[in-house]
Amino acid sequence: EAQVTQNPRYLITVTGKKLTVTCSQNMNHEYMSWYRQDPGLGLRQIYYSMNVEVTDKGDVPEGYKVSRKEKRNFPLILESPSPNQTSLYFCASSPLNNEQFFGPGTRLTVL
Amino acid sequence: SQKIEQNSEALNIQEGKTATLTCNYTNYSPAYLQWYRQDPGRGPVFLLLIRENEKEKRKERLKVTFDTTLKQSLFHITASQPADSATYLCALEPYGQNFVFGPGTRLSVLP
Numbered sequence: 001e002a003q004v005t006q007n008p009r010y011l012i013t014v015t016g017k018k019l020t021v022t023c024s025q026n027m028n029h030e031y032m033s034w035y036r037q038d039p040g041l042g043l044r045q046i047y048y049s050m051n052v053e054v055t056d057k058g059d060v061p062e063g064y065k066v067s068r069k070e071k072r073n074f075p076l077i078l079e080s081p082s083p084n085q086t087s088l089y090f091c092a093s094s095p096l097n098n099e100q101f102f103g104p105g106t107r108l109t110v111l
Numbered sequence: 112s113q114k115i116e117q118n119s120e121a122l123n124i125q126e127g128k129t130a131t132l133t134c135n136y137t138n139y140s141p142a143y144l145q146w147y148r149q150d151p152g153r154g155p156v157f158l159l160l161i162r163e164n165e166k167e168k169r170k171e172r173l174k175v176t177f178d179t180t181l182k183q184s185l186f187h188i189t190a191s192q193p194a195d196s197a198t199y200l201c202a203l204e205p206y207g208q209n210f211v212f213g214p215g216t217r218l219s220v221l222p
Contacts, residue, residue, distance in 0.1 A: 004154075033210065043155070043200065043212040058209055090154050099145065100202075100210070102154030 002027045004103035006091050012109045013081055021076045021106050023091030029101075031094045032074040033058070034066065036087040043090070049074055050096065081110040113138040115213040117201060123219045124191055132186040132216045134201030139211075141203035144177055144184050149198045149215065158199075159186075191220045 004025045013019055025032065033048040035058075045058030049068040063085055065077040074093075078085060086109050092100040118133035134144070143162040147155035161168045161177040161184065168175045174187040188195050201213040 035212075042214040045210050045212075048209065056209070059211070088152075092154075097143070097204075099157035099160060100147075100155075101157070105152070105154055 002101070004091055004093050004101050006089075006103040006106050008106060009104060010107050012111065014111050015082055016080050019078050019081060019108075021078075021089060021091075021108070023074045023076065023103060024072050025074075025093040025101070026072065027093060027101065028071065029093040030071070030096050031100075032068065033092045033100070034064070034074070034076045035090045035092065036060065036085075037090065038087050046076070046089075081108075083110050086110050113205070113211075115139075115201065115203065115211055117199075117213040117216045119216055120214070121217045121219070123221060126191060126193060126220055126222050128191055130188040130191050130195070130218055130220070132199050132201075132218070134184040134186070134213050136182050136203060139182070139203060139205040140179075141205055143204065144175075145202045146173075146175055146184075146186050147200045147202060147212075149200060151198075155200055188218075191218075193220045193222050196220050 007022045030051050034046040035043050037043045044060045046064050047066040049055045089106045091103040094100040115136045124130050145160045146158045149155040159175045161175045172189045176185045196219050198215040198217045200215045204210050
C-alpha cells in the first residue's frame with residue numbers, strides 16, 4: 001500500500017531533550033516536506049527536500065533540522081526542544097509539482 | 112506582504128445544496144493551486160490541482176476554478192452530503208517548492 005509513515009504518533013518530552021521524528025514513504029517520490037499545524041496559525045512548512053542530499057528551509061525552520069540521506073526517509077530532528085514546539089507535525093511526499101501525500105501526523109508535547 | 116485567505120473560518124449549508132469556498136491570495140504568482148480536505152486529527156488529503164493556464168477543473172461532485180487576474184480560486188461541492196463535512200485547505204507553491212497553505216474553511220453540511 002502506497003503510504004507515508006511517521007513515528008512516533010504521540011510523544012511527550014521535556015525541554016532540551018533531543019528527539020527525532022521519522023518519516024518514510026514507499027512511493028519513490030522526489031519531494032518530501034515537514035509541516036507543523038497549530039490552532040489559528042494553520043499548516044506551516046518547516047523544511048522540504050527536492051531530492052537526496054538537497055534540503056531547503058520553509059517558513060518556520062528555527063529549532064529544527066532535517067536530513068535526506070536516502071530517497072524514502074526524511075527525519076525531523078529537534079536538537080533542544082522547547083514548549084513552543086508543542087504542535088501537530090505532518091510529513092508529506094509527492095512527485096515534483098504534484099499532489100502531496102500526507103502522513104498520519106505526530107502529536108508532540110514539550111513540557 | 113504575501114497572504115492567502117479563505118473566505119470564512121466556518122460555513123454551514125443544508126444537505127443537497129452547493130457549497131462554495133473561496134481562496135484569495137496576494138503578492139504571489141503561483142503556477143498552480145491545490146485543494147485539500149482535512150478531517151480532525153488527520154493529515155490533509157489531496158482533492159484537486161489546477162494550473163495557471165486552466166480556468167476550471169472537475170472531479171465527480173467537485174469543481175475548482177482559478178482566476179489569476181483576480182488572484183482567486185473557487186472550490187464547489189455540488190449536491191453536498193453530511194460526509195463532506197471537513198476542513199478544506201487551499202495551497203499554492205509560489206516558488207521553489209515552498210508550499211503555503213491557507214487557514215482553511217470548516218464546512219458543515221447539515222442533514
